[in-house]
Structures are given as structure tokens and as C-alpha cells.
Amino acid sequence: MNRAFAIWSRFIKTALIRDAEFRGDFVAGFAAGFGWLVFMFSIAEVVFGHTNSLAGWSKQDIQALIFAWTISQEMFIAFFYYGITQLSTLVHKGDFDVYLVRPFSALWQIAVSRFRLPACINIGINCVLFSLFLLTTGYDITLSQLLAFTALLPAAVIARFAIMLAMQSLSFWFINVDNVKVVYDSLMEIARFPTLVFRSFELLLFTAIPLAYLGNTQTQILMGAPLWHTSVITYAGACGALLVALLIYRVGIRNYSSASS
């Protein structure tokens, strides 16, 4: 365990040095995070210009969902996104061998290899904006709801990691599937809206494609859903998805034969 964190902290130090060197990249990451927030709020404004509720959710509920989605997205980007998305390219080019022969989990090394400081700053900014949103809009929530909401955000990160890992693991069977990132991005479009909007395949979003845990269930807590019940479902769903993704990855590794020359 200590070794895992030692590796992680080393990668974080390297990433900080990189951020100091490539300032343009740093600003880009920061701007992208903020841009997403503005973009999603704009869409909410347009949608609620024509209705008072979307699948039973008020404008404030949707805005809370946007914050839940964005904060968990930035958490995922900060610690895992850029690392885990390398997997398909590493497998395709044969560079995965380098990680496999090292005396530590290849998955861990790859997943934590790209820490992103701008995303951490975005998490802070989003938390401040979310607090302002709660204070200024009079969104009626209790302290226990807020605590449960916060405690469920890591579950969203777990679910995101699981989805990305399962998709990236396809590279063990198929050549050159680096565009899975685009599929992931398009799936994220679904997660930014209430699952009830996609009524005909809502069950899928809680099971096979666990997008309901990326912000929906967290926001439902704020809307008055039962705390313990929703929390257990969210963590069970996210952890279940992670186990399935790890299983796919493990089976994939057994299929892996080096592609390097």
C-alpha cells in the first residue's frame, strides 16, 4: 500500500514539474473545466426557457446535477483520466510491456501516471461556485444531505474509472481503438441529464452502463431521496462496475501478446 502511494506521489511531483514547464497546457486544462461549466449552464438556461421541469427535475435540481457531474469529472481528470486513457495506445504500440515487467501493478502505474493540477484547481473553483449556488438560490437542503452528497462524489469517480477501464481494455482484443475516448465523451452527454429523460433504457444506466452514478444519484440525495438507500445503491453500483471492469482487464491481460518489435 505504501509503495502504491509512493509511486503515486512521485508521479504527482513529475506532473507538477511538467505543469510548471508547459504553462499553456496548464491554462488550457483550467479553461476547459470552466468552459464546460458555462456550457452546461447555458444549455440548462435554454431548456428551462421552455419548461418548468425536465422529467420532474426543477432548474435548480439540474444546476445541482451539473455541479455534481463537473466536480466528479474534475476529480477523475485530476487523478486518473489522462493516465488510464493511455492504456489502449500503450497496448497498440507494445509499450505496455514496459509496465508489465515492472515489479508493481501495471494498471496502477498507468492509471496514476498523469496527475493534473489544473483539474484540482477546477475542483476548488467548482466547490466555491456550488457553495454560492446553495447560498444564493435558497436551494433547500439539510446538512446530512450535503454530507451524503459529498461522500457520494468518490463513487462517481469509481464509476467513471470503471467505464473507461472497461472500454480501454477492448484494446487487448481489437487493434487501434484509441477512439474509445470519444465514445466515453459521448456517454458523458447522457450523464449530464436526469436518467428519467432516457426512460426507455433507464435500467441500463444503473447496471450495464453505470452513468446514473456520475451525478444523478448524488443530486437525488439533495432532492430528498432516502440517504442510506441511495448511498448503498450508488456505492454498490459503482464498485460492482469497477469489479466487472477489472475482470475484463484481467482477462484482457491474459490475451495480451506484445506488439513491440
Add this chain to the structure above:
Amino acid sequence: MMRFSIMKMTVKSKIVYRMRLVMWALTTIVWVAVYPLVWLAVYDGQEILRGFSTTDILTYFIVIMLMDFVVTSYADDNLSVDVRDGDVSNWLLKPISTPQFYFYYNFSVSLPMTVIAFIVALAIAVFSPVPLSYPQQWLTLPVIVLFMAVGVGISFNIKFMLGCLAFWFEEIRMVQYLYWFATSLLAGWVAPLVFFPDWFARLSEVLPFQYTLYVPVMIALEKYTPALLLNWGTIAACWLVVSWIARRVMWKRAIRRYNAVGR
């Protein structure tokens, strides 16, 4: 012949990886599904919203998805990566102008994806519980093609200029993000522009973005008058010329800055 060869080689290199195509198909299905379902939830029993029926809204998103594959250029991605890696030197030595090469390359990259998108659209047209609307006038088709061609030109010119920024700056992702956010809203990706506040719709009229996607889609839905068509045509043609001149000037300046080492 050379242009045809570039296109043929590009298409071949893209269709060799079948799983990539499946991924594109999946992406397309998700894109087509999300916003129509969101807007259908907004309708919630209403027949018409700002002149759009549920049939119109479903058709709108299917057509915009199809047109996006044909019209939207990704020259900025290719050019910026090639500049950073030094690969642009290869294209500078080829007996075809570099912007032309990127144009044909990009256009042919989108061909297999367009075919996939078309199959997805066809499946939706057959199985959708909400009927789709189809053009009724014969004039609509040539006008769509004309406006799409103008859209292809505007999109390529702007995206190529974005790519050219890589000659000055090491990282152009921020500009690309801003452009993506702008086009998603101003080109009508998330909703028809008539759904936006009036000031926003007026602003988008004078900017180039809506002429790449929104206007061709509105023509496909036959939501135009001759006067509106003339107005759109004039502004779109102006943007095509302005963006073409700007792209040429920028490329000349960019290439003066470029120097390659090794290889």
C-alpha cells in the same frame, strides 16, 4: 488524380480498423439519442415549440448529425499535431499545396463515418416511433448541397486557421475548446437556434458558425422563405470569402515561421 489518390488512401487506412468504425457507430447513436430525448421531455405533451413539432425536432438532430460528419473539419487537430511533431515537413515537400492536402485528407476521413451515420439514421427512420419529416420540394435538395458546400469551406478555413496557431503557440487546446463550446451553441448542435433567446439568435446570424450546420439543416427541414434564403446565402458567401482570404494570409505567415530540424 492526385487528390483522388489521397482520398482513396485515407479511406483505406481508416476502414482497416473495424472496431474503430464500431466505436464511431456507437458514438453516433449516443449523439443522436441524447438531445432529441431531452427535447422530447421538454415538449411533455406540447405539439409545437417555437414552430418545431416533435417530428421536426427528431429530424433536426438526425440531419445535423449526418451533416456534421460531412461538413465539420478536423484540420486543426491534424495540422497542430503535425506541426508539433515536425511531420508537416513531409506535406510541404509534396507536389500538392499543403492546405489542399489537409482539405482532401479531412474530407475523406469523414467519408466512412458518414456512411456509418447514414446507416444509423436509416435505422432510426425505420424503427422510430416518432415519424421523420422529409423534404417536399424538389428545389430543397440542390439548395442543401450548395449550402453544405459553403459550410464545408467555412468550417475548413476556420479549423485550418486554428491549426495554424500551432506555428506560434505550442499548445492550442484552449482555443480548440473555446471553438468547440462556441460551435456547439452557435451552430445549433444542442438545440435549434430559434429555441435560444432572441438576442442570441440575432448574434448567431452575423457569425459564421450557423452557416456550417444550422442553416443547411433548416433548409433540409424546409423552414425557410426565399428572402431568408437570400439573406443566409449572402452572409454565408461573405464568410466563405473572408475566411478563405484570412486562411491564405495566415498560412503564408505561418509557413515563414516554420523551420524543421533533422529527418
